[in-house]
Amino acid sequence: MESETLPTLRNISLTLPKGNLLGVCGNVGSGKTSLISSILEQMHLLQGSFTADGTFAYVSQQAWIFHGTVQENILMGEPLDQSKYDRVLDVCSLRADLNIFPYGDQTEIGERGLNLSGGQKQRISVARAVYSNKDIYLLDDPLSAVDAHVGKHIFEECIKKELQGKSIILITHQLQYLEFCDNILVLEDGKVLEAGNHQDLMKENGRYAQLITNYQMEESEAENEEEEVTNEYNVTLKDVELRAGADIGLVNPAFVPDEEDPGMLADSKSAVGDQLVIKEIASEGLVSWRVYHQYCQAAGGYFICFLILLNIVLLIGSTAFSNWWLSFWLGQGDGSANSTSSNQGDISQNKDLQFYQIVYGSMVAVMISLAMIKCFFWTWVTLNAASKLHNTMFKKIFSSPMSFFDTTPAGRILNRFSKDQEEVDSVLPSNMDPFLQFSLMVTFTIATISAVFPFMLIAVVVMAILLTIILFMFQRSVRQMKRMENISRSPCISLTTSTLQGLSTIHAYNIRDNHIQLFKTLNDINSNHYLLFNCGTRWLSFWLDFMACTMNLMVSLFVVLSSNDLISPSLKGLALSYTIQLTGVLQYVVRQSTEVEARFNSVERLQEYIKGCKSEAPRHIKETQVAQDWPKDGTITFQDYKMRYRENTPIVLNGLDFTIRGGEKLGIVGRTGSGKSSLGVALFRLVEPAEGTIVIDGVDISTIGLHDLRSKLSIIPQDPVLFIGTVRYNLDPFNNYNDQEIWAALEKTYMKESISRLEGKLQATVLDNGENFSLGERQLICMARALLRNCKIIILDEATASIDAETDTLIQNTIKEAFKDCTMLTIAHRINTVMYSDRILVMDNGEVAELDHPDVLKQRPDSLFSALLAAANTMNT
Template sequence: MELQPLNNLSQSSYTYFPALSTKKPGFFSKTFFTWVKSILDLSKKKDVTVDDTYPLPDGEKAENEELTKNLKKHKLFWAIIRSNIKLILLSVFLGNVCALLDLSAPLFIDWLISYIESDEKPLMTGIYILSSFSIVNILNQILKGKVKFNDMLIEIRVKNSLSNAIYMKVLKASKPPEGLGVNILEVDAEKIYSVFIDLGLFISCPVQAVLSIYLIYLQVGSAIFAGLGVMLMCLVLSYFSSSLLEKYQTKLMTIKDERIEVSSQFLGNIKIIKAYVWENFFKNLIHDIRKRELSSLKSYHLAYSASSYLFWSTPSITAASVFIYYTQIMGESLNPGVTFVTLTTLIILQDSLQVFPYILTSLILCFVSIKRVQKFLDVSDLSELPKGDTVEIKNCSFECEGKTLLNDISLNLKKNEFIAIVGPVGSGKSSLLNAIMGELKVKSGEIRVSDQIAYAPSLESWLQNDSLRNNILFGKPYNESWYSKVIDACSLAQDINSLPDKDLTEIGEKGINLSGGQKARVCLARAVYADKEIYLLDDPLSSVDNFVASSIMNNCFLNLLSNKTRILVTHRLNILDKVDRIIVLEDGKISQISEPASLSIQESLIEKDNSKPQEIPHEPKKLIEDEEKESGKVSSKVYKDYFKFSGGYTILVLACISIVLWTATRMSGDIVLKEWSSNPSDAFTLLVLYLCLRIGGDILIPLRAILLNYILGIRASQAIHDKMIESFSRAPVNLFYDVTPIGRILNRLSKDMDEIDGSVPNAIGYIIVLLGETGAVILMALIYIPYLVFALPLFIYFALKIKDAYLGASRELTRLEAISKSPILNHFSETLSGAKLIRAFKQTENFHAKNYNLLNKNSKILYWLGACECWINLYLGLLSSAFIFILLFAIIMLRNDLSAATVGLCLAYVVPLPIDMHYLIFDWAYLENSVISVERAEQYMNIPAEKPSQLPTDKNLVRWPENPSIEFRNVFMKYRPDTPYILKGVNFKIEGSKRIGFVGRTGSGKSSVFLALLRIVEIDKGIIFIDGVDISHIGLDKLRSAITLVPQDPLVFSSTLRKNLDPCQLKSDDEIKKALEEVNLSKFSIDHDIKGSGSNLSAGEKQLISIARAMLANTKVILFDEATAGVDQESDHEIQNLIKGKIFGCTILTIAHRLITVMENDFIIVMQDGIAAEIGNPEELLQKDSLFRKIKDQIH
């Protein structure tokens, strides 16, 4: 059946199976899954894409919020059960029916053995047995297909509802931890919903085990109690082993969270980390965490390997104890009927018990994850503030995570009032805005706030990976007239016109292709476009020059927003005369509220200033590259590479040998049992031999697990992770990080590494065991009924055809599913970092809608993947049933030539063949699908690297640079090969130990000069000299170690203050304390714990930490890239005096946002259109008709 175009389908046409045309599928199509054939056939002709799949049925869509409703009344586990109770009960019912049909096999064997043992063997009786057995077997396979499909529907519903619940909590929670949140969505949620993949199997196994025991009782009587005693002892031991596994899994997940959080900080700040030459520090930090993670994983594998012996040997020990009791204590003799009906039932019991480790492991992982998710969901939601007309705060104190941030705040804003908030760094200015938005907990007092709020952040600007226009619209309809007014008022027209696709140009993740000032103005435009009643403006003027600041003040704050209530946090004291009232904050308290004319602080602190006009490279519209997707079969090279990472094939060969030996001992033991049933006189000798072969041979199973999981898997995991981290650390910022979302990279380090850690070695182990079991079945049948050799080629042919048809579609769908997860993770991470702003703009519904769409896209691929699994399960089952039919037919035809013991042994082996075939092909697909994670990891293991970190000539530069002169000679630079030049022949020469200020309009190339000096971006043409040495001939580590960058967006990470200042531990405690004193941070101890990305520090405090690093670095070249943009003018003045008084013999390059700072430099370089258009002393330049003078005149 060919796939129909999407536009030919109506919403009502796919209520159950969406892969059909407008005609509903009939009974036959539903029963035999013929509707799945369309995707299987299509996968043979082309690579399957998302467009080849159809929308989900309504019940499986992410919009189904049953779980959310039940979570209000019940804990997570019971909420999941209640939300899917109908489907769960259906799986329970059908699963137990299948369990009963499975247990009909021993009854048919008993019937057939009695038939063979009888003197008269009528052909019609044999045909009746054959027909009955075949019909029951086929019915069983069909019902198992139904159960599998039903379980898949439950899995999708739980996945979507759980993902939704986690996402909703992120938008509502007061402070969800970032690293934990990513892992909860990627790992924990999957461990919960994956339990439902085989729910019918889970439920039916205990029932099947109990009924198996009852059937054995009917055969051997009270001897079963000996077996039950053994099983009870094994179950007690299983309980203790399960507790141990849960302990290791909990520890493992905690360490995994820590690794992902540190990796996120490393990748998210890679540009600054490269400038600081901190790659090795972060690599070592991640490697140390990874070592602890693998150590816990080893402990888990050892515990699992030990417990697996218990699970695998239990049926053998049980059988031995039953037969010993039956023959030695009860004095009975074994006969073929008792022996092989019992043995067949024990094999079914063994299959049930073999699932127990999987069930227990899955349940352990599930309940560990449920506890973690429940803890996440239990994080308190932000309380909605009482509604008011504007902002009314009466004697309020506010706290966050138990720490009081604001004390005794009283504030009553009038409608349309313009308020300025000023105060030193860390005084609580941003906290007051957060309190008004409801982001802080009200500790005491009363507060009322209007719900018509717009918020504009500055230094921590939040932007989406979308077009510039959509970032401004932020979910609101496009109104061309209003939009144009907003663009003009926020001084964005010139910036937009410089972009290749104007406002439709794609903005990279976190606004990577915009500078700080442009990001701030886009955030301001987003707030203004929202057209709300109250505007909270968190220092949006800090990153623009006075000309732009004046324009925004007049055109935006005083004109376009004149009929709005505005609260402006600012360090620009020279604009305070234009506001209605000024609030002065000190130490979390309001020290003064006054009108501008009466404010005592104003006159002493006002300084005329000039801030940095920002620059932007010309970028193509498509900035973020689509994620790579391989096609066709997984290359044999991927498998070879995996085994190469694990140290070669030796371990794999040893594991295969162990399974061959296990299979041989298992078959030999059962042949001994056949002889025992035929020759009871030598019972004791045969009993001892049976025990040695079966129980002794079972120890080879945990040996296989140790070889593959503990040794091979751990080695490969460690090598792959280390190679990815090394590749990430060496990847160029402009060619990789600027075009690759961090969420996509984190997906490799979280979800894909989780697959490589466990799923890949597990799948290899399962396949080896199942090949041994399937080979034993076929070999045993051929030994006693060699005529089956004629049917065997057909059986193998059709098995391979079914496998190939399934794997072709499964492989492509698995790749699509993996790719469809990255946008979910990106959206989740984006929401996690921007939750405050999303709440402020009342955009939660729009973000929910996007989350729904992303989940549905992923789920419909899962739907098809599950449907393909149902198809292969059914047809492999039917094929196995055909093989059993042929075997039974041969037995009936040879009924006079075969002994009852031979028939019993053959059937005891062949009856479980459908289960073995199912697991073999499924685990084959499981391996292919899991090894795709290795394939995806390899894509990031060979990223084209930066130039060498070290060069042999570096040893000749021990004292370099002694005289830190800098020369640019005809330098051209572009960010990527397909983008225009941003530096277009820059020429200047700076003498050593001079202070140089860079000025220029947006896009002139100022920050690009810094990137070229640090070789964050390599130049295309020209030469850059430092102290007479061409920096292209210096290793990157040596070069960057000689330069200190103080960036506009400071880097702080989760650790102590000491580690943040000196991660490589090169400085003494006294030196660090002195640096803290010099930047007025002595209130913090060096052991002060910094949380997250500095969530417990103000923006200004984070910048002061960055400046303290520069003080400690003691390099000859220092680059200040708007380093004081986030501090007040008084602190800026103190820092400038500190730099002049403490830093000597250095060349200092400054891009500053205050004119007084630039004026104190020895020289000014005016950048214009990618060239150094003017160079000179600032005072001299002001005396003539210069570009610098024109800039100054524009300010005034």
């Protein structure tokens, strides 16, 4: 039976001889990445066969970087061979970056490489593959995120020389490298369209020849302009290096805020302080009364808490009264005046029998009613408290500045929302309820025993002192073990999330056992604390049982040895019954008090984020509401603007003072760490300024709400982000546009046909981060989203890096047409992409080094722009 949807790959037949380099090209969504996934056995094999002889190294299209040092990310568990390691750094163009980093290759990298640029992440991923020294190399478009001169260096020195003799599959949109491959595969719609070497495919004059011809025509136009500059001023590479510090890996793509983690960016020089991620430390001492106060406030306030407590007091009081009333009723016997304590007669003969029955029956009814009220309101109050704490924490974290996410691993945040919240939701109420009930029961029991045997108060006082000593000895350690258990859970969650993100890489390198062992180690640490916590509570229970049994013995002796004339048998029975009951209840209450305090540690941990997280500026400010059509022109003015990412970190934008005219197309270039990515951070106010202001169309952006500002700006990131949901939700999450407008945007980005083929079309499912789309398709969907918003100011961060050259040409035309009236800031990784801008902004050390028309800058032989342009040209000749 024919499947409703076609297989991703169809009729693929290829052989990669040992030591050969196979180049793979094709349009967006043609199945290039799927080809590598099938080799790594990460797709379902429907028919045919696949064999491979050797071990794999894999460089994914979106580099997987885990939290650790640069060196740890490259070695990935392998022993350090210094000479081999140094050689890998050189061939992967990482030397210049290590010189920028404050601690070289020992610099700490945040989760997902948040403090690295896109090019740095990709080159570390390539270095990891080269250092692993495997037999077969699967390179999924590793050159798209780097500059042209860096890409050429990596291709020649790394892929062609260092990996000589290795079997390599290179997927690339950089068509200039294909002629140096031993064989070439052209994919289209999941099938092999053409296969052969460069010369043969050019002779066939088919699809491959068409792609190469179009690419060469575009490159020749750009090269002609570059050659004019180079020939006119005879710029040598040595001069370039002296003036601009140009080196292999110099002009790297800077990380610009994407839509999932807006602002989790930092220039490498400033983002990494002495310690990026601070170790989580457990609080010490008793749980503060402030925590109990905040829980009561979340539950509805002290009045509601008082009513709940009063309800429990009445419930336990009515239970104690009914027990006493039953004892009193039995003591009255038949009600005759001559009945003695030893001979009370038949209670059924008592003339007031009905009165005793009505009172006792009424108390039973009251007890049942109070119990039902307690069950309902206790559930309502504790659920209300848990919900209030969760919602408050969620809002606090959601509105936290990016510096919070820079320094806080995802595992810690998930731990608060999972285990800690679960304890507040269900475990704490189920421990607190019996604690309150049995505490009051113990109080009423001791009061009853004391009323019957006043001398028992001496035993009660002695026992209270002993219990206090035991609690003092045990409670501190039990509480601290619970805190350690809560903290030790976060690394397990962080490792799990990181592993899921890099699962394909882990499988490719066959290091599953290492990660499983690491998870077992972290889980064992967490389990040890959990076990010790439970053992501590059980050991406490033993000593409390011992004390309760001792008290039981003393009361029993009093009952047995005392005379019936002094105390009636019914009261003796009541006292002995309560004492036996106290044996189990007392130790349970004390143990529950330890449990409740330990569980309140979770409330304390939620409060850490509720009280400790500093929120960003308000979303809306009523006093400074902006007009609906603001900004009209899109004029951006920086006035003596200074910015740092976090306190005690260096200034990354230093005294910027310039104006971007409305509708202007501004190209932004500069070396890694120069501050070009920080301009995007500043515009979106992901970090507040240290000094100065930014004015857009006469409005100081620091005086308006964040939502009012950010809703008027658009960004097309290098790393596209899609959310779980549908295609339509990702394009229009707030339902502001109709289907016709959405289809028009998809048509402009050449995704209409692809989406039309999906089951459900606009309602087609999108997996987490768009995993069911290729990286290029994700970039096009993000571009369609920006087209729909039609903002006056737009930032592009090499938005077409993962798109084939042919589609890129069409998209560039779309951008020029769709954004012709917009102020467009293009952060350039490749100088050629901004050659036709109205002006070029060259950033250097957080300052404006140059700002002028590209032709004007080219006329200055000593300009940084000329140096960068000549460096790119020299590396491509």
